[in-house]
Amino acid sequence: MKRLINQRPGRVLGSTLALLPFALVLLAYVAASAARLADNPDDKLLPSLMTMADALVRLATEPSRRTGEILLWADTAASLARLLTGVAISMMLALAVGTATGLIPYLRRTLSPFLAALAMIPPLAILPILFIAFGVGELSKVVLIVFGILPFMMRDLQQRVEEIPGEQIVKAQTLGGSTWQILLRVAIPQTLPRLFDATRLSLGAAWLFLIAAEAIAAEQGLGYRIFLVRRYLDMQTILPYVAWITLLAFTLNGLLRRLNYWLFPWYATGRAK
Amino acid sequence: MNIIEARGLWKEYGCDTVLEDVYLSVAPGDFVTVVGASGCGKSTFLRMLLGEETPTRGQLRLDGAPMPDEPGPDRGVVFQRYSVFPHLTALGNVLLAEELARAPLIARLLGRPRRDALARAREMLERVGLTNAAHKYPSQLSGGMQQRLAIAQALMKNPRVLLLDEPFGALDPGIRKDMHALILELWERLDITIFMVTHDLKEGFDLGTRLLVFDKVRHDPHAPGAYGATITYDIPLEHGARAAERLPASVRSELSSTPDEESA
Incomplete structure (x- = not known):
């Protein structure tokens, strides 16, 4: 018998094992839901899968009576627009500032302690300030996302540049090469794939800040909807929304990973060595 | 006129003396090889030639002018590792030299200048035998090919002197032989000056027209950093001649037992 650390599952078994926890959770949910519904058919806490599917179809196809929009798509569009704007701004700023501070000692000495201190501020604690300063519109939500993920991304990129031999x-x-040329042709191209990695790692935090901001003040958005219907214990809306958000996050993550492979073929081959 | 001129050069880090009283003049066309035990300051001396380090005392001159205190295109360099850019193909690596020189703002060439530069880059790749690898990334090349690429890249600038810091130290013996042939051929054909640090005594004798040995003259067992190394032997070589016998046996055994890893 080989040691456990030397045993590896085959392809089929591996996939099955990967699916197993999902199946178990689903099974547990269905059982619990069925038990509760048997006791009380009007129970709202654990709706059956059918009820949720109905709710999801309704949310995804029927226009809302109040606004005339199809809620799921309108919420998704609003949330994704905020999230992607925040992430894109963070990426650009992180690349510009991170590579510059990584390469130029004077900039590093000037900005590093300041940025480190900035990163220590809990972003949610300044959310009220953002609402006061930028109003409750889109800007404050985007700024919150940027404020939440930019410090990490900036410092990560700075470190990557410092790691260049x-x-x-x-x-x-x-x-x-001049300083500018070295920044342009050596530092930036070599840290670009790292930027995509850092972005991937920051996506979870970006979603967190997005939903927090939407929960407090918004007129539409995935986080707004969840917190709105919470008042009615509307689990048949909340659970599909959570699943949908998870799927979106998962897709974005995979997309960024793929992008890294396509855009920077040297990165993958270099790391494999 | 000497290309490199060192007069009474000292290098100290705090209380540690690394180099003391180094005198050296290198004439154009010399192939200088430098050997010495680990930590004897030969790499420090190379870094001073690069402009990465400045001497604590004494004078270091390049073509009669004080050595610039930062690296520049007049001194090409090939290190043991990390000498090429992993994010550029072989062709891109060589092309970069032209792009940096001719496009100060965007560091990229377009149109006709780019075609001219590409032609030069391809010619240089052919010279080091990398024509077929032009579109490969360094991570797809073997160690020897990466060093060929690094040499080609350095030669694009027509440097006054080519500095080699143990360039073949990480290569297999067979490959190393090919590289020796290549560097000798380039040196003869392009009429360049080469300054090469190596820990391989035989390599030093085989390649150089002149061999320098860095070593400490004085030792204080209670304070290892008190005295620095200097050039203890400066041996003119004729290619093909077995000149190793000119070194005392004690020096020879000390150098050939030098471990492969070279620190600082």
Whole structure:
């Protein structure tokens, strides 16, 4: 008998094992839901899968009586717009500031302690300030996301630039490169794939801040909807929404990973070594 | 006129003396090889030639002018590792030299200048035998091919002097032989000056027209950092001649037992 650390599941068994926890949770839910509904057919806490499917179909196809919009898509569009705007702004700022502070000692000494202190501020604690300063519209939500994920991304990129072997920076100088050219042709291209990695790792936090901001002040959005219908114990809306948000986050994560492979073929092959 | 001129050069880090009283002049066309035990300051001396380090005392001159205190295109370099850019193909690595020189703002060439630069880059790749690997990334190349690429990249700038910091130290013996042939051929054909640090005594004798040995003259067992190393032997070589016998046996055994890892 081989040691446990040397035993590996085959392809089929591996996939089955991966699905197993999902199936178990689903099974437990169905059983619990059935038990509660048997006691009280009007129970709202654990709706049956059929009820949730009905609710989801209604949310995804029927226009709302109040606004005339189809709720699920309108909420998704509003949330994704906020999330992607925040993430895109963070990516650009992180790349610009992170590579510059990583490469230029004067900038690093000037900005590093300040950015480290900034990163220590709990973003949710300044949410009221954002609402006061930028109003309760889209801007404050985007700013919250940026504030929440930018410090980590910036410091991550700065570290990646500092990790570029000194030999390469010297080599670039012996090829006649100026600071600007080295930033443009050595530091930025080599940290771009890291930027996508850092973004992937920040997505969870970005969703957190998005939903928090939407829960407090919004007129539509996935987080807004969940917190709105909470008042009516509307679990048949909340649970499909949570599943949908999870699916969106999962897809974005996979998309960024793929993008890294497509855009930077040297990155994957270099790391495999 | 000497290309490199060192007069009474000292390098100290706090209380530690690394180099003391180094005198050296290198004439154009010399192939200088430098050997010495680990930590003897030969790499420190190379870094001073690069401009990464400045001497504590004494003068270091390049073409009669004070050595610039940062790396520049007049001194090409190949390190043991990390000498090429992993995010560029072989062709892109060589092309970068032209792009940096001719496009100060965007560091990229377009249109006709790019075609000219590409032609030069391809020619240089052909010279080091990498024509077929032009579109591969460094991680797809073997160690020897990566060093060929690093040499090609450095030669694009026509440097006054080519600095080699144990460039073949990480390569297999067979590959190393090929690289020796390549570097000698380039040196003869392009008429360049080469300054090469190595821990392989035989390599030093085989390649150089002149071999320098860095070593400490004085030792204080109670304060290992008190005295620095200097050039203890400066041996003119004729290619093909077995000149190793000119070194005392004690020095030879000390150098050939030098471990592969070179620190600082």
